[in-house]
Amino acid sequence: MSTPERRKPYPFDQLEPKWQRVWDERQTFHAPNPGEPGFDPAQPKYYVLDMFPYPSGAGLHVGHPEGYTATDIITRYKRMRGFNVLHPMGWDAFGLPAEQYAIKTGHHPAMTTAQNIANFKAQLQRIGFAYDWQREVNTTDPGYYRWTQWIFLQLYGAWFNPATNRAEPISTYTGDAPDHVRLAYVSEAPVNWCPALGTVLANEEVIDGKSEVGGHPVERRPLRQWMLRITAYAQRLIDELDGLDWPEGIKLLQKNWIGRSEGAEVKFKVADTEEMIPVFTTRPDTLYGATYMVLAPEHRLVEEIVTEEQLAAVEEYREKTARKSDLERTELAKEKSGVFTGAFAINPVNGERIPIWIADYVLLGYGTGAIMAVPAHDERDWEFARKFALPIREVVSPTPTLGLGGGSSPCEAEPLECFVGEGYAIHSGPLDGLPTSEAKAEITRRLEAAGLGHGTINFKLRDWLFSRQRYWGEPFPIVWEGGSHRALTADELPVQAPEMDDFKPTGTPEPPLSKATDWLRYSAAATRETNTMPQWAGSCWYYLRYCDPRNAERFVGAEAERYWMGSVRESRSGDGASAGQLSTERDSRTDPIRGGVDLYVGGTEHAVLHLLYARFWHKALHDLGHVSTPEPFQRLVNQGMILASDGQKMSKRWGNVVNPDDVVAEYSADALRCYLMFMGPLDQAKPWSTTGVEGVARFLARVWRLVMEENQAGEWIVSPAVHDIECPRDIAKVMHATIKKVGEDIEALSFNTAIAQMMVFTNALTGANPRPRSAIRALLNVLNPFAPHLTEELWEALERKYSVSSVQCSEGAPLNTESPPQLAHQPWPAYDPAVLIEDEIEYPVQVNGKVRDKIVMKKDAATAEIEAAALAAPKVLEHTAGRSVKKVVVVPGRLVNIVV
RNA sequence: GCCGGGGUGGCGAAAUGGCAGACGCAACGGACUUAAAAUCCGUUUUCGCGAAAGCGGAGUGCGGGUUCGAGUCCCGCCAUCGGCACCA
Helix, strand or coil, X not given: CCCCXXXXXCCXXXXXXXXXXXXXXXXXXXXXXXXXXXXXXXXXXXXXXXXCCCCCCCCCCCHHHHHHHHHHHHHHHHHHCXXXXXXXXXXXXXXXXXXXXXXXXXXXXXXXXXXXXHHHHHHHHHCCXXXXXXXCEECCCHHHHHHHHHHHHHHHCEEEECCCCEEEEHHHCCCCCHHHCECEEEEXXXXXXXXXXXXXXXXXXXXXXXXXXXXCECEEEECCEEEECHHHHHHHHHHCCCCCECCHHHHHHHHHHHCEEEEEEEEEEECCCCCEEEEEECCHHHHHHCCEEEECCCCCCHHHHCCCCCHHHHHHHHHHHHHCCHHHHHHHHHCCCCEEEEEEEECXXXXXXXXXXXXXXXXXXXXXXXXXXXXXXXXXXXXXXXHHCCCCCCCEECCHHHHHCCCCCCCCCCCCCCCCCCCEECCCHHXXXXXXXHHHHHHHHHHHHCCCEXXXXXXXXXXXXXXXXCCCCCECCEEEECCEEEECCHHHCCCCCCCCCCCCCCCCCCCHHHHCHHHHECCCCEEECCCECCCHHHHCCHHHHCCCCCCCCCCCCHHHHHHHCXXXXXXCCCCCECCCCCCCCCCCCCCCCCCCECEEEECHHHCCCHHHHHHHHHHHHHHCCCCCCCCCECEEEECCCEECCCCCECCHHHCCCCCHHHHHHHHCHHHHHHHHHHCCCCCCCEECCHHHHHHHHHHHHHHHHHHEEECCCCCEEECCCXXXXXXXXXXXXXXXXXXXXXXXXXXXXXXXXXHHHHHHHHHHHHCCCCEEHHHHHHHHHHHCCCCHHHHHHXXXXXXXXXXXXXXXXXXXXXXXXXXXXXXXXXXXXXXXXXXXXXXXXXXXXXXXXXXXXXXXXXXXXXXHHHHHHHHHCHHHHHHHCCCCCCEEXXXXXXXXEEEC
């Protein structure tokens, strides 16, 4: 379906490519590093980062440019404000889709990846983003991933010293098992194996028992895998969120994912043996109510304690559980299942024999893989106890009075419902009467004294499963010899994967690289590690590489890192008043600025994956002295999702995806940018509307026609209505108000209201004839970050006409000779607060909260004067007639409220 | 079940505790045009009375509260979207 070519309201199809060419040829948005030509050390830095895209075959969709436009506006604005702005873009190009597509088509992933990148880049450039393309990075480039491998070696060569609470070189470790403490280590634990994808996955990549990519079932099986010890940083990853300027919701998401819980480990002796089974509980105060114990089916002690009679049943249950995928295990979550082992444990506080069961509601991976069950005060234990008729003993009362008479005799009657809240201990010997928090502390003290337990903290966070059985990823810089692993040296990097024709998954956990027999052999005795790193590896540090992308000696040069990631405090007085003006609103924040990326914009979907992994790597690098700040991203903003016009998610399935290329072709890149920002608040989900784009396109066309008009020959010339005249007062007022508001709104990321204000200004100018050139210039200045092509073109046209020194410039003249200065290099305009002060103020006058009349008063009228005038207003008299005035509230500069 | 974000016209949305609905879309009316498109100028929360100017009432998911004054603050609900979900 071809829509008939619409007549363009202005020639954006020519001027947009023109300005994109100019920016590229003149490298307008290149940000030099310290020490490089053109670098100005007097200016403060500002680092604005986008989450770099995975260059898929489908190309850009409108969700991408939403966040990118926001950061682009900030970039252009901060430049006009005199900052050295770092605003880079790159490609997160390793990953499953590229490889799967390659397998399907038989083309090498490097080829399709290069094509996709070229396509993405062209699409981004058509929208006119002010990226410094000299800093482009690509995670699949050996010059890049060589340093990803290098960082891995730093992790491999480090351990987390609990005494100093930070990572240190493995050389400071004095124990005898260094391979058990490294930040990168090998583990044989059960992992998430996805047969359909032919790879293992991290916990974060498994959703409801299915792979995040493709939705294939995932099962547990034990495999030898590389792990990263992110759990060592669990506490710091929680604590150090505090100083970050992130949305509270995202912080909470991370905290919940890390899942800290305080409690105690309690040791139970297995009856008639010497075995001790430790359990973790957050409610040690309920120890007297433990009526049975449950082990995870995979728990190693099950085999040792199971009795002859129960052996068959236990074996059967364990096999059944092992066969179950995580998906099935979760689906059956409602119905509890389990088997008695025949063994008993001794409750350390009262010597009671309690039965030991196995059940799959207890997870091997959390705590000790064993629990004490307190059915009266835990929903899950309650359900289980009811199903298998196990005793239920109440030991916490919601009210203090009930507990006192109970003494320490066990309660005979079972409670009618499960109570999980806090209260007062009952039937709990020495704890009786204590409120829950004190009971916890008391029992923990007693257990510690008796050597039967201790207070402890558990985290839900697991170590990061870091290897994948794929071809299209970073190879590990590791070789194996005689069953043990060894790091390659830094000068052996990058380790590149061999060219292979057949890189299909083997269908077994054996990685595809194991088929490259020549490559595999490192030396006569040593062979290479054949796993590759997950896609997240490259994105864990790309923001650091941007600072110094061509450095061949280091992953990032020290000086570049200190400058761009440093903690130079940004001046917050950017409220639009010129520098000389008195600014009373200095930044009064007292919390320390910790440095890093000044603004990071991206989607919420990375709340617990990329953003957690990157923080972990950054902290490790910081501990080891490679980066200067403890956190990578000081300020984070999530853009909301762009929905289809029907309010649904955009998806190929529904055929409701909007392609930015189409919007650019039909309405212009500037219209796309402005519409994306005008739709609503940045962080909110909002539906796409084609008529909405048209409205914004109309606004831009109105701006065009403020400056340009068509002559008889059909050429666009500067409108004769534009004159070098003094601004009339009404125009001056809206001009200064616009400069103020747009500046403030950009700082606050309220782009929608900034655009609304510029529309107001434009509407005011549309009705004006003659039109003051100074007002037009101000409009172009403030609109430039939003609609850079249009404003550059109009600025140039005006400068050509009015600049005294300008030589006659013909159409075909080369761009870089005698061309007027670019708008992009103009400073942000100043506003004059004095113009905004009104001489007279119109006061609404309310009677009992309802507006009844208005009065106009001088701006410095005394309160008594205002009150008198308000009481004398005609409508007010009508509404107060026959009633006595009880009170008059005068809010100077605002309103008057009369209470009768 | 737990945690989080938002519920404001026909629609997207604005509103430091101070005139609810800025700005835009859609709709309607008018100007220009042979005509259409484009453009420009109006009207547009809703109900009642009025020919009209206007007058009066109601109104920010629901129910309470604080306040001279609440979309905004507090308490209790209701739907809705997103995240987590046997984590002991």
